[in-house]
Amino acid sequence: MRHAVWLALAGVLLLAGCANGGDDDPVRPVPGGDPARGKQLIASYGCGACHMIPGVSGADGLVGPPLEKFARRAYIAGEVPNNADFLVRWIEVPQAIEPGTAMPNLGVTEGQARNIAAYLYTLR
Numbered sequence: 701m702r703h704a705v706w707l708a709l710a711g712v713l714l715l716a717g718c719a720n721g722g723d724d725d726p727v728r729p730v731p732g733g734d735p736a737r738g739k740q741l742i743a744s745y746g747c748g749a750c751h752m753i754p755g756v757s758g759a760d761g762l763v764g765p766p767l768e769k770f771a772r773r774a775y776i777a778g779e780v781p782n783n784a785d786f787l788v789r790w791i792e793v794p795q796a797i798e799p800g801t802a803m804p805n806l807g808v809t810e811g812q813a814r815n816i817a818a819y820l821y822t823l824r
């Protein structure tokens with residue numbers, strides 16, 4: 701009897717976990733994105749002046765939110781769902797997604813943004 705109760709409870713918890721925005725499966729591929737190049741681009745664009753970014757030396761800025769475990773986030777800037785298309789777009793032109801955001805358009809090209817997104821999605 702006790703076992704049945706625990707099993708039922710475990711089932712409910714499992715279901716709750718699945719309803720939790722896919723947090724259990726944070727692997728997010730970016731077609732055409734190269735994470736190693738992305739890491740270099742993050743350094744050369746100076747994203748770390750505003751963001752704390754694990755694995756990028758000197759990236760300890762506090763102007764924007766820390767990007768640790770970024771693949772586990774549900775939303776980008778609290779505005780749009782966190783997926784590859786929106787992330788690439790955000791990195792290219794954040795102002796297009798959230799006009800007036802404190803993150804500036806930095807002139808990142810789409811190809812570069814793909815590489816950067818691929819790196820950010822290694823942060824799980």
Ligand code: HEC
Binds near residue numbers: 746750777801803820
């Ligand atoms: C001048 C400071 C600044 C620079 C430089 C900057 N950002 Fe941001 N970034 C911000 C701010 C501020 C936010 C929060 C925006 C909001 O929520 O409206 C943000 C938000 C983000 C987010 C969403 C974070 C979240 O928690 O949802 C990502 C991803 C991001 N930036 C990536 C980058 C990348 C990649 C670069 C370099 C190409 C970069 N940022 C350069 C200030 C900056």
